[in-house]
Amino acid sequence: MPLSEHEQRLLDQIERALYTEDPKFAHAVRSTNPQVHYKRRIVKAVLGFVLGVCALMAGLVINAGSVTVGVSVTGFLLMVACCVWALSSWKRMTGVGAEAATPKRSSRPARAGFMDRLEERWRRRSDGE
Numbered sequence: 001m002p003l004s005e006h007e008q009r010l011l012d013q014i015e016r017a018l019y020t021e022d023p024k025f026a027h028a029v030r031s032t033n034p035q036v037h038y039k040r041r042i043v044k045a046v047l048g049f050v051l052g053v054c055a056l057m058a059g060l061v062i063n064a065g066s067v068t069v070g071v072s073v074t075g076f077l078l079m080v081a082c083c084v085w086a087l088s089s090w091k092r093m094t095g096v097g098a099e100a101a102t103p104k105r106s107s108r109p110a111r112a113g114f115m116d117r118l119e120e121r122w123r124r125r126s127d128g129e
Contacts, residue, residue, distance in 0.1 A: 053079060
């Protein structure tokens, strides 16, 4: 939703006041791109995924009993966590899934809830229908 003219003027005034008050901070805030942050998170997640694969393979190669299972499970869990982290960062970076956050209204009327139906039945019974 775009800002109104009044809101845009207020935002410009606040921005100018910030530049006059603390120019270093204003420049640092203005120059950072949020996509850079998400790209770094994706790179870190990929490195974590590779580390998880290495741990999983090391667990398969080592023949030390229960340690083998623990290392393998830890590697697998690290891989899953890094995949989730990378996908969530990618979604935020590209904006994919933002439309899924707002539910769409259907053209048909909404059905009454379970409790509403029970109350309606109780009213009909008590009225003698």
